[in-house]
Amino acid sequence: MPVLALVDCNAFYASCERVFRPDLAHRPVVVLSNNDGCIVARSPEAKALGIRMGQPAFQCADLLRRHQVAVFSSNYALYGDMSARVMDTLARFSPAMEVYSIDEAFLDLAGLPDPEAHARRMRETVRRHTGIPVSVGIGPTKTLAKIANRLAKTDPACGGVLDLCGRDDLERILGGVEVEEVWGIGRRHAAWLRGLGVRSALEFSRLPREVVRRRMTVVGLSTLLELQGVSCLDLEQAPAPPKSVVASRSFGRPVTEAGEMREAVAFHAARAAERLRGKGCVAGNILVFVQTNRFIAGEPQYAVSDTAAFAVPTADTAAVIRQGQAVLERIFKPGFRYKKTGVMLYGLEPAAARRGSLLESPRDAARSRALMQVVDGINARHGRDAVTFAATGVDRPWRMRQGSRSPRYTTVWDELPEVRAG
DNA sequence: TCTGGGGTCCTAGGACCC
DNA sequence: TCTGGGGTCCTAGGACCC
Numbered sequence A: 001m002p003v004l005a006l007v008d009c010n011a012f013y014a015s016c017e018r019v020f021r022p023d024l025a026h027r028p029v030v031v032l033s034n035n036d037g038c039i040v041a042r043s044p045e046a047k048a049l050g051i052r053m054g055q056p057a058f059q060c061a062d063l064l065r066r067h068q069v070a071v072f073s074s075n076y077a078l079y080g081d082m083s084a085r086v087m088d089t090l091a092r093f094s095p096a097m098e099v100y101s102i103d104e105a106f107l108d109l110a111g112l113p114d115p116e117a118h119a120r121r122m123r124e125t126v127r128r129h130t131g132i133p134v135s136v137g138i139g140p141t142k143t144l145a146k147i148a149n150r151l152a153k154t155d156p157a158c159g160g161v162l163d164l165c166g167r168d169d170l171e172r173i174l175g176g177v178e179v180e181e182v183w184g185i186g187r188r189h190a191a192w193l194r195g196l197g198v199r200s201a202l203e204f205s206r207l208p209r210e211v212v213r214r215r216m217t218v219v220g221l222s223t224l225l226e227l228q229g230v231s232c233l234d235l236e237q238a239p240a241p242p243k244s245v246v247a248s249r250s251f252g253r254p255v256t257e258a259g260e261m262r263e264a265v266a267f268h269a270a271r272a273a274e275r276l277r278g279k280g281c282v283a284g285n286i287l288v289f290v291q292t293n294r295f296i297a298g299e300p301q302y303a304v305s306d307t308a309a310f311a312v313p314t315a316d317t318a319a320v321i322r323q324g325q326a327v328l329e330r331i332f333k334p335g336f337r338y339k340k341t342g343v344m345l346y347g348l349e350p351a352a353a354r355r356g357s358l359l360e361s362p363r364d365a366a367r368s369r370a371l372m373q374v375v376d377g378i379n380a381r382h383g384r385d386a387v388t389f390a391a392t393g394v395d396r397p398w399r400m401r402q403g404s405r406s407p408r409y410t411t412v413w414d415e416l417p418e419v420r421a422g
Numbered sequence B, C: 001t002c003t004g005g006g007g008t009c010c011t012a013g014g015a016c017c018c
Helices: A012-019 A044-048 A057-066 A076-091 A115-130 A142-154 A170-175 A187-195 A201-205 A209-227 A258-278 A317-331 A362-382
Strands: A004-009 A029-032 A039-042 A070-072 A097-101 A104-108 A134-139 A161-163 A244-255 A281-292 A303-314 A338-350
Touching: A004 A076, A004 A115, A004 A142, A012 A029, A012 A039, A012 A070, A012 A076, A029 A044, A039 A044, A076 A097, A076 A104, A076 A115, A115 A134, A115 A161, A134 A142, A142 A161, A142 A170, A142 A209, A170 A201, A187 A209, A201 A209, A244 A258, A244 A281, A258 A281, A258 A317, A258 A338, A258 A362, A281 A317, A303 A317, A303 A338, A317 A338, A317 A362
Parallel strands: A029 A070, A134 A161
Antiparallel strands: A004 A104, A004 A134, A029 A039, A097 A104, A244 A338, A281 A303, A281 A338
């Protein structure tokens, strides 16, 4: 029987901000999504105020002001770096670990005499080394570990750790878990289940398998079996190679001009190509999309995408920009107030595995790789965007708002926190 | 005025091939 | 005139996750 622990950082982004702002220790803190649009992280004090996850910031602006909530724009350089520190610490507690997301990891704790005690040590160590509070849920399957983790977080009696392995009151516990709280059951399926009269994780786990499979596919069936203690989702230690890379953003204000749109597409194309190189891949295909603001009722809506294949799989910024703009030409229609655009690169393969092609000369390919290496090298040393392509624009009047970003404390020299004596 | 961004997996259906 | 069965690949759409 597997023993799986899910370690999940509490209010991760908000906790990262607090590490560098001890004055905020017991104050409500929220972090906003890109473009300062939605709430994406809330400290416990902010949760207590009734601020919802994913809530548009403008809707609760009043509440934020009234309770003097500390508000931060998201700062991914900081969160990514803090995440790496947490994961490094966790890795010392198990030989088998899966980094599941920026703030979560599954660990295999099988064979330990006392997994719960181990988890408590782990929790203390992460806290001491990084300042980030975490919760640990333990169970015989990933889905049950997820549930354990949620209970560990919400029930103060747990002290941040809960082990569901070998509990004889498991059914009672699952009976108290709302069906929409189960990992893998989203809004649509929850609504359908409620319609059937299914309210709890326990009731879901007792549905006929064929009924679940027909409506929720094999994915839903796995969830059901995992709740019964049958492990269907393995620990994935090696990260799977990526299948696609996306770069997209909402605009800071509506865009109507083709020229601005071309700039933005070039900008995202360059970002996507950069990320692709970072992963050591080349892409065979590109997709470009544009869309208007679907929240504005009565305004003409337009949302389309189109794709193109590269003659030769590539990670060359110039090639990606060129092809991206060619696709944009086909889909851009004047007369709309655009909200967002983006570029997806897919059909990825490892750059190293690629063989030469009749369509490109080996010399061109080598020159492209050398140029990209120089660009990436300069940007790594002197900051992102030290060298850019002219097509990506200079002033970028369409770029997103980001009013309250904290310093990149741990990744940019100029923004290191200072400690003053006395 | 203001509503994120980046991913994965599954299924169905069409094109095409033998 | 009739009109199989099996396979692959691709795309679009839906659902979910953090």
